[in-house]
Amino acid sequence: MEPAQAGQVVVIGSGLIGRSWAMVFAGGGFRVKLYDVVQQQITTALEYISKEMKELEKSGMLKGTLSAEKQFSLISGCTDLKTAVEGAMFIQECTPEKLELKKKIFGQLDLIVNNDVILSSSTSTLLPTKLFTGLKHVKQCIVAHPVNPPYYVPLVELVPHPETEPSTVDKTHALMKKIGQSPVRLIKEIDGFVLNRLQYAVISEAWRLVGEGVISPADLDLVMSDGLGMRYAFIGPLETMHLNAEGMTNYCERYREGMIHVLNTFGPVPDFSGEIEQQISQAMSEKTPADPEHLNARRAGRDECLMGLAKLKKQMKSN
Ligand code: NAI
Structure with missing residues (x-):
């Protein structure tokens, strides 16, 4: 993992997955612009991230080498897309799983990004040919599908569009490794990915x-x-x-x-x-009764187990 100023990434959408990505990127020393159309979502997300990072630091599970305070200072909220993407080297889209909405966002990005930045989607189900076909910057587009919760389950499926440049896949693969995730390459798209x-x-x-x-x-x-x-x-x-x-x-x-x-x-x-x-x-x-209180308690228990397993795997690898 790298110290701060590794570069700037943008996370689009500050819900469940966007928050996790922001934490993972900050753990790798990247400055993160967390963009959302709803200001309140960003505020809630930042509060959540600050609390989570402190707890992770206490339990020895904070990713990277920087303190929780330093990592949190790398993340800032933004509600203007153009400002958010300025100077970014990687953009991770995490908006709701709706094809038309995602196409609209990638269409907007296509008009304002340079020829170097990578445009990546967290989609779990939408194929790259549905999302990216026709974009001027299609060579820079890729799906990077995480597993929930990405902070403890490191796998990321990288799925290229047929026109994605191999260097986009390579750079995304290297970036994922750098932030401590475990990327796998799909050679071509398929329903459900792998x-x-x-x-x-x-x-x-x-x-x-x-x-x-x-x-x-x-x-x-x-x-x-x-x-x-x-x-x-x-x-x-x-x-x-x-x-x-x-x-x-x-x-x-x-x-x-x-x-x-x-x-x-x-x-x-x-x-x-x-x-x-x-x-x-x-x-x-x-x-587990199917009401929010019981489900959330059980999810918290699941995450605690996953955190323990992640710790164990890390220990075993270093032996
Ligand atoms: P979510 O509903 O928790 O968060 C979506 C966020 O996007 C909200 O903060 C919302 O305000 C924001 N948003 C809505 N329209 C926007 C726009 N036009 N521009 C910017 N932000 C906008 O959704 P969640 O669960 O975080 O999912 C996001 C993506 O991640 C989806 O594509 C989903 O398939 C994928 N994913 C989800 C997993 C999960 O277990 N929840 C696992 C792996 C991938």
């Missing part, structure tokens, strides 16, 4: 298993949190195959037929509604 495709594959089989009466919703979740998830926090599914036999070739020799047999018993895509939805919803609400 993280959500994997996530949906798991969700849909989970749904079918509960729906077919094989397991209860609570036990299904335990299979992941106390089973698969334990190793997936450290090694991915492909390396798991490699290690669970005498290498990948041996794994395929041993388990190919069995895997294909089981995979052929997977059912169709669920409709995520009706009786099974009610059953799963009821089971989830028994543990």
Whole structure:
């Protein structure tokens, strides 16, 4: 991580994801302009960031080498887009997931940016060809999709438009590394990118298993949190195959037929509604009632666990 004055970035939209990005960039020593159309949102975001940074510093989990006070002083709010982007080397858009709104914002940026700044979107679902086609600065455009909460879960999926310059991808990759995130490159765009495709594959089989009466919703979740998830926090599914036999070739020799047999018993895509939805919803609400108070408390608990895991991973890497 770098000391202050590493450069200036702009975060567009100061909601859940924008706040996190602002903190991550400031942790890397970057000056951050936090732009929003709603002044009150910026004020609330800055209050939140200041409090979070102090708490992170106390718990030893503040990113980077600068103090919380110094990092916070690197972030300033702005409600004028032209002023916000002046002198910026990277712009991270974090507005609501609405295609027309995002297209409008990138259209506005296209008119005011120079030929060097990188224009990046946090979108979880919108493909680069939908967002960036036709822009004069399309070569400088990329999706950098974070995972919530980005402060503890470092993965960022980089998804280029077919006309994105390779140097835009390389520079974004280097920047993400510099601020302590873990970027992966998608070579081409695909619906759901990679993280959500994997996530949906798991969700849909989970749904079918509960729906077919094989397991209860609570036990299904335990299979992941106390089973698969334990190793997936450290090694991915492909390396798991490699290690669970005498290498990948041996794994395929041993388990190919069995895997294909089981995979052929997977059912169709669920409709995520009706009786099974009610059953799963009821089971989830028994543990965490679906009101803001309980959900927020459980989210805070989740973030504390993720913070502990991030700490552990950091310790293990430095050993
Ligand atoms: P949010 O609703 O919390 O925040 C959106 C912010 O954008 C608000 O502060 C709003 O005032 C501001 N805004 C609205 N119109 C604007 C405009 N024209 N110019 C500037 N700011 C404007 O949304 P959230 O959850 O932070 O999501 C932002 C993006 O991040 C979305 O594209 C979403 O798909 C993506 N994302 C969200 C994740 C999540 O778990 N929430 C995870 C990964 C990506």
